[in-house]
């Protein structure tokens with residue numbers, strides 16, 4: 001059963017604020033990659049698309065004298081931790097199943113190794129998909145965070161992905 005749609009998440013003001021900050025085009029591209037990966041690996045397309053859409057919502061800006069300071073960012077970044085927390089709060093507010101909200105939050109927490117040594121993490125399939133989906137859309141020097149998409153096009157892509165998720169969930173249910 002699906003408790004919350006991607007469209008509901010996308011329209012929420014909290015998601016709008018943080019998805020725009022870290023790159024809406026990147027978030028949507030990752031959600032599409034996650035859909036494909038989840039389908040191939042028989043993982044929940046509902047959870048995988050949500051985790052990928054929200055994976056970077058913990059980013060904040062590291063400006064020094066009006067310019068992005070990458071050294072400062074690398075030293076201090078905890079966007080995966082913040083993102084997990086923000087996504088969890090948003091999902092619960094929208095009425096997500098608490099078990100799903102927890103799984104999505106952990107997938108966001110472990111989507112990157114930038115703050116933790118890889119050897120410490122043994123990822124679940126959902127967590128692995130979230131990491132891969134992010135890497136599939138990565139560009140050099142973090143340029144993927146700056147790719148633009150207009151709001152109407154973004155909304156259409158999210159609505160289309162919702163339909164794909166619902167259709168795939170029916171197929172996954174039938175196969176069980």
Ligand SMILES: [Fe+2]
Nearest residue numbers: 026055056134
């Ligand atoms: Fe990302």
